[in-house]
Amino acid sequence: MTKSLSTTAIRGLLARTIQKSKPKSSSPDIPGSQNANITDTRYQIIKRILYETPKPELPKMTEQDLERHETIDRAWKLFLRNQQEERENELAAKYRMLNEANIELEKLGPRLFNSAQMGNKIMMFPRQMKIPTETPPLNGWNYDYKPPPSDPTKDSKPLPPDSTRDSP
Numbered sequence: 001m002t003k004s005l006s007t008t009a010i011r012g013l014l015a016r017t018i019q020k021s022k023p024k025s026s027s028p029d030i031p032g033s034q035n036a037n038i039t040d041t042r043y044q045i046i047k048r049i050l051y052e053t054p055k056p057e058l059p060k061m062t063e064q065d066l067e068r069h070e071t072i073d074r075a076w077k078l079f080l081r082n083q084q085e086e087r088e089n090e091l092a093a094k095y096r097m098l099n100e101a102n103i104e105l106e107k108l109g110p111r112l113f114n115s116a117q118m119g120n121k122i123m124m125f126p127r128q129m130k131i132p133t134e135t136p137p138l139n140g141w142n143y144d145y146k147p148p149p150s151d152p153t154k155d156s157k158p159l160p161p162d163s164t165r166d167s168p
Contacts, residue, residue: 102116102117
């Protein structure tokens with residue numbers, strides 16, 4: 001003979017077993033506390049994805065393929081190095097010209113040199129300036145608009161005849 005339990009009794013038993021299975025935390029409201037529930041499977045999934053992802057196998061290359069690959073790789077590195085050298089040479093030339101201009105200004109007069117070093121504070125771009133937008137303003141439509149009354153004293157002039165038309 002089986003004993004049947006009431007629904008409330010079953011719920012009470014389930015609630016007690018769930019509470020026993022959860023680790024007790026001193027401060028459950030604080031998510032970063034030491035005793036927080038770290039049995040969440042999300043952490044395990046994230047760790048597995050980050051650290052246990054297998055590396056894809058590279059295709060097997062023959063000696064000729066490896067030689068081609070290395071040649072292309074060296075050419076690419078040479079190209080990048082040449083670009084970097086061009087940039088460095090261009091910046092060095094600009095810096096040299098800037099220094100020469102400063103020396104000339106210093107020779108011409110200390111007032112010119114100091115004003116060149118200070119810069120023009122007035123010409124700075126205003127930070128408070130509102131940037132242009134393509135959205136309409138909040139008060140974009142005037143619902144109370146009434147067209148101005150037409151003045152009957154003004155006679156509207158007829159349009160001039162179109163000179164481009166062929167007249168018979």
